[in-house]
Amino acid sequence: MKKNVKSKFAIFVIAVFATSCGIANTNFPGLTSRLNSPSSRYAVINIDSDTLDESGNNHSLWILDNLTKKKNKVFSYGRHVSVFWSPKGNYLTINNKEGSDFSNCILISMDEAFKKMDFAGNISSQFKEQETFKGDHIYIKCNRWTNETSIEISFVEYESGKALIKKLKFMYDVRTKLFTKLE
Numbered sequence: 001m002k003k004n005v006k007s008k009f010a011i012f013v014i015a016v017f018a019t020s021c022g023i024a025n026t027n028f029p030g031l032t033s034r035l036n037s038p039s040s041r042y043a044v045i046n047i048d049s050d051t052l053d054e055s056g057n058n059h060s061l062w063i064l065d066n067l068t069k070k071k072n073k074v075f076s077y078g079r080h081v082s083v084f085w086s087p088k089g090n091y092l093t094i095n096n097k098e099g100s101d102f103s104n105c106i107l108i109s110m111d112e113a114f115k116k117m118d119f120a121g122n123i124s125s126q127f128k129e130q131e132t133f134k135g136d137h138i139y140i141k142c143n144r145w146t147n148e149t150s151i152e153i154s155f156v157e158y159e160s161g162k163a164l165i166k167k168l169k170f171m172y173d174v175r176t177k178l179f180t181k182l183e
Helices: 002-020 119-131
Strands: 025-028 034-036 042-048 059-065 071-077 080-085 091-099 102-109 115-118 137-147 150-158 164-173 178-182
Touching: 059 080, 071 080, 071 091, 071 102, 091 137, 102 119, 115 119, 119 137
Parallel strands: 102 137
Antiparallel strands: 025 080, 034 042, 042 059, 059 071, 080 091, 091 102, 102 115, 137 150, 150 164, 164 178
């Protein structure tokens, strides 16, 4: 029991240190239920429930505007997510681990009334047939912001019991809403 308390305390200290150093990311559910944006204007708040919502999920993410004190539900999920803010806090990225065979990245804009963009549908629609999903294990992950408007995304696809089908990286520009394939 003591060892578990020590490890939770160590994780908590690391999370507090990372936040104080300007690294705005965390995992939900977890030791903390709130993550402030780098500008402190917004906070993402995780709320866990014992009951399922209309989508069959028992966790939800809310955006709190620290100036107006208004709170908006922006996402619900069933397993776990990692979230991180853009450098100035105008965008929130959510890596949603939906299952053992699928993960997706969601982008939420603070400037566009919490408009959501789902990367799974947008990658295949922009690149048409050349980047469609063929495998049964698909992992899309937002890796890092390179600046306030560009984010690096990984796309990895496997077939059950077989080798890797494809592994790609893209840059996504939130202004133009276009993907650029990285080599």
